[in-house]
Amino acid sequence: MDCSDFRVLASAHLDFELSFAKQRSFLQHLEGCELCARLLAHMQKIQLHLKQGVTASLSPDFVARLQERLRTDLARRPAWWRRLVEPGASGLSPASLGGLAVAAMAVLAISLSLFRPEAAPLVEPAGQSLQAGPPFKLIPAQPGSANPSGVADVSTGSDSLLERRDPARRDFSRQMKYVSQVGRP
Amino acid sequence: MTSHEYTDEELITQFQAGNESAYLELVERFKNRLFSFIYRFVGDVDLAEDLLQDTLVKVYTHKHSYREIAKFSTWIYTIAGNLARTELRKRRRRATFSMSALGLGGRELELPSTDHTPSKIHEGVQTEAAIQRALGQLPLHFRTVVILRDVQELSYDEISKIMKIPLGTVKSRVNRARLRLQEILSNLDENRRNKD
Known part of the structure; x- marks a missing residue:
């Protein structure tokens, strides 16, 4: 065993966790190496000191202050919350809380499915071509109007819910429709 | 049967069922051990006391989070350790924490x-x-x-x-x-x- 092996096993020796064979080899090295002997002695002294505990102590009124804090903290919480955590109150059991959580998730899922916005179609539905009549009409840009870019405004046509909520998405969608129409032969 | 005959796990179960004196018994059992743990961690008596109070308040308000699959001591040391680490990180970020501030220089x-x-x-x-x-x-x-x-x-x-x-x-x-x-x-x- 060399000094680096000794350092790896030092802690296990302090915790009485070395096997008989390793312990013997550890002690053999210890007898012949003054540096490792000093290292181990120092580690033992530090460990002993850590175990002796701290001289600092808790304030004598610690528990009273804790109880006071619990009272004020709980008083600030809403009544339904207090019913959940206060001992002696008709609190809900963990099983009931689990049931409530499942019910809440079910309500959320139903709400999402009912109010899910209609997604804009990625491709134009078959049969709905320009030959069948444009879904919107083009209005030439007026100088000084709110649309000076020259890009045609769209006054008709149905925007999806998402597009109505998000102006950027709506404008982009309209421009793409315009480009696709203009680009056709 | 005195409360000393109950294990920590039995006491927290009693507290979960609404027995507040079981909570106070747990506080008595753990306050000094936890204080020494937190103090060694943060090196400041007042801060250690505050963090100990936070830990015990958390045990009170989150009592139903404890499950008997783990030892109660493991649970409470985890809470205290997390609070202490979070506080130390916060202090380090604010750059107000230094060993000299602890009066140990x-x-x-x-x-x-x-x-x-x-x-x-x-x-x-x-x-x-x-x-x-x-x-x-x-x-x-x-x-x-x-x-x-x-x-x-x-x-x-x-x-x-x-x-x-x-x-x-x-x-x-x-x-x-x-x-x-x-x-x-x-x-x-x-x-x-x-x-x-």
Whole structure:
């Protein structure tokens, strides 16, 4: 065993966790190496000191202050919350809380499915071509109007819910429709 | 049957069922151990007391989070350790935390003694300050394991559960932490000798 092996096993020796064979080899090295002997002695002294505990102590009124804090903290919480955590109150059991959580998730899922916005179609539905009549009409840009870019405004046509909520998405969608129409032969 | 005959796990079960005196018994059982754990961690008495209070309030308000699959001590040490680590990180970010602020600057390293004469008591205080100072210089993951193992004397298995790391990692980390602590204290001692 060399000094680096000794350092790896030092802690296990302090915790009485070395096997008989390793312990013997550890002690053999210890007898012949003054540096490792000093290292181990120092580690033992530090460990002993850590175990002796701290001289600092808790304030004598610690528990009273804790109880006071619990009272004020709980008083600030809403009544339904207090019913959940206060001992002696008709609190809900963990099983009931689990049931409530499942019910809440079910309500959320139903709400999402009912109010899910209609997604804009990625491709134009078959049969709905320009030959069948444009879904919107083009209005030439007026100088000084709110649309000076020259890009045609769209006054008709149905925007999806998402597009109505998000102006950027709506404008982009309209421009793409315009480009696709203009680009056709 | 007195409350001393109940295990910690039985007491928290009673508290979950609404028995507040079971909570107070748990507070009595753990307050000093946890205070010493947190104090060793943060090195400041007032902060340690505040964090201990936060821990015990959390036990009160989150009592239903405890499940009997783990030891109660593992659960409460996890709460205290997390709060202490979070606080230390916050302080480090604010750059207001320094060992000099703890009033430990310039203390000397002395070895522990069982002699209780005034001079020896003074030396003991200095040693404690030096140890505390050295602990403060350890990285958090080393500090945590060395405090749990050497101050709280918890088993490797329990430390593994508290820190959520494998048993082998706990053992190697404890070894490296002890060696690092020894190295820091040797340097402090050497500095003191050079000053003398």
